[in-house]
Amino acid sequence: MTPSDNSGIHWAKKQENGSYYAIKLLLTLYRYGGKWVILLVLAPVLAYFFIKDGTARRSSLGYLQQLHRYKGRHSPFSTMPGYLQAYQHFWQFAMAALAKIDAWLGRLNTIPVHYGGSTGFEQIMHHNKGAVLIGSHLGNLEVCRALVRSKYPVRINVLAHTRHTAAFNRILKESNSEVDLQLIEVTELTPAVSAMLTDCIDNGELVVIVGDRISAQAPERAVWASFLGKPAPFAIGPWVLASVLQCPVYLMFCLKEARGYNLMFEPFAEQIVLPRKTRQQALINIVTHYAQQLEQVACRYPMQWFNFYDFWQLPAAKQQKESTGDNSSN
Numbered sequence: 001m002t003p004s005d006n007s008g009i010h011w012a013k014k015q016e017n018g019s020y021y022a023i024k025l026l027l028t029l030y031r032y033g034g035k036w037v038i039l040l041v042l043a044p045v046l047a048y049f050f051i052k053d054g055t056a057r058r059s060s061l062g063y064l065q066q067l068h069r070y071k072g073r074h075s076p077f078s079t080m081p082g083y084l085q086a087y088q089h090f091w092q093f094a095m096a097a098l099a100k101i102d103a104w105l106g107r108l109n110t111i112p113v114h115y116g117g118s119t120g121f122e123q124i125m126h127h128n129k130g131a132v133l134i135g136s137h138l139g140n141l142e143v144c145r146a147l148v149r150s151k152y153p154v155r156i157n158v159l160a161h162t163r164h165t166a167a168f169n170r171i172l173k174e175s176n177s178e179v180d181l182q183l184i185e186v187t188e189l190t191p192a193v194s195a196m197l198t199d200c201i202d203n204g205e206l207v208v209i210v211g212d213r214i215s216a217q218a219p220e221r222a223v224w225a226s227f228l229g230k231p232a233p234f235a236i237g238p239w240v241l242a243s244v245l246q247c248p249v250y251l252m253f254c255l256k257e258a259r260g261y262n263l264m265f266e267p268f269a270e271q272i273v274l275p276r277k278t279r280q281q282a283l284i285n286i287v288t289h290y291a292q293q294l295e296q297v298a299c300r301y302p303m304q305w306f307n308f309y310d311f312w313q314l315p316a317a318k319q320q321k322e323s324t325g326d327n328s329s330n
Contacts, residue, residue, distance in 0.1 A: 027101055042094060050090050056308040060086040063228075063311065067302050070229040076302050092256075092303045096140045099256070103146035112260030113147055117253075119265045121152060124250060130201035132242045133252040134268065134290065136212040137306045138298055144254030144263060145208070155205040157197070159184050159241075189237060194244050201247045208252070211238045211290055212307065220314065223283050225291040228298070232312045234287045242272040251293055255301045266293065 026045070030038035050057055064081035077085065102108050115121070124131055135141045145156050197207055214222045214235045222233035242249045249272055253264040268290070274282050298305050309315075 027098075030098060030101065031105070038098065046090055046094055047087075050087050057083075057086055057090075059308050059310055060089045063305060063307070064089060064302065066228050066230065066312075067299065071299060076299070089303055089305075093306050093308070096143075096256070096304070096306065099140055100142040103143045106150075108143065108147060108261075109150055114257070114260060114262045115265070116262045117264035117266050119250065119267050121148060121263075121265060124206075124248075124265060125152065125154060125204070127248070128204055129247060130203065130205045130207065130245075131248045131250055132201075132238075132245060133206055133208045133250050133265075134211045134238055134242075135208055135252045136210050136294055138212070138294060139253045139255045139301065139304050140261075141208065141210070141252070141254060143256075143261060144252060147254070147261065147263065155200070155203075157184055157200050157205055157207050159207065159209040189241055189244070194241075197241070197245060201245050207241075207245065209238045209241065211235060212294060212311075214314070222314065223280075223287040225284070225288040227291045227295055227311070230312045232291070233314050234291060236283050236287070239272055239283060239286050240274065242269075243274045246271055251290070253297055255297070255304055264297070268293075 026038065026041065029041055061081065061083065064077070064085050068075045068077050068081055099108070135144075141158070145158065148154070149156065200207055211234065214233050215237055221236055223236055224231045224233055226232075227234075248270055249268040251264075251266040251268050253262075255262045255264070269286075272286065
């Protein structure tokens with residue numbers, strides 16, 4: 001439930017901080033004791049992990065400071081962020097984890113929801129055909145999925161790497177038996193997976209995949225784009241998959257606000273096309289556009305960015321020196 005990072009290790013190979021029984025205890029207290037009980041218990045627990053997990057702490061601090069430098073006088077922080085802001089970042093992550101439980105217990109049904117994107121969900125479903133929704137670890141996808149499912153009778157298939165959060169996912173499942181029915185563990189895009197997802201799209205279902213984490217199997221298969229003023233590696237998998245499915249693509253964000261949530265759906269492309277001769281350049285253009293959109297939202301909601309690792313460096317590899325848009329392994 002708490003962020004975990006180990007220097008030089010791919011995010012997908014990291015172990016979840018906290019055992020099943022420890023997380024189970026915390027969430028049982030939350031479920032039956034209420035918000036104030038869990039806040040009293042969670043504060044020292046989170047402080048322990050904040051002190052213990054130095055790499056996640058440094059990654060949080062590095063991200064916050066990079067955003068501050070990039071925004072300059074328009075930064076959301078009055079001064080250079082320090083450990084206090086990094087701890088607040090950890091705290092927001094823990095609150096987002098608890099919100100997932102609330103979502104699947106039906107506790108968010110009365111929470112105000114604002115649709116702040118340029119496209120309403122009704123428009124996405126208007127054509128009676130499925131679509132690909134590109135999410136991220138900015139905001140809370142689980143809350144978004146629960147809020148959408150509470151209002152619209154649509155099947156949402158989430159492609160996820162769940163092995164490193166098995167304990168938390170198991171508890172979600174125990175909280176509501178339907179939690180992971182549409183969670184699809186995908187390690188690579190095989191013909192069988194493509195055929196299955198094509199059927200989903202043809203049936204008018206939605207396919208959700210995150211675009212801000214590189215491949216677990218082949219992290220070097222990335223395209224570099226500027227993010228908060230520094231080149232960062234982005235996965236090509238979501239865009240290759242979208243091109244195979246030949247359907248509309250939207251960006252999706254779910255951000256916590258003072259009162260309720262801001263659900264944002266933005267049209268990205270009617271269809272992703274990757275011409276064989278110019279495939280690399282097409283991927284660079286697509287990823288650059290995505291990185292720009294992600295950056296804009298991150299600057300508005302800086303504390304809801306939940307990638308607790310060095311986002312600007314490939315794991316277990318020398319830091320790339322290419323300028324934005326340069327070719328990378330593909």
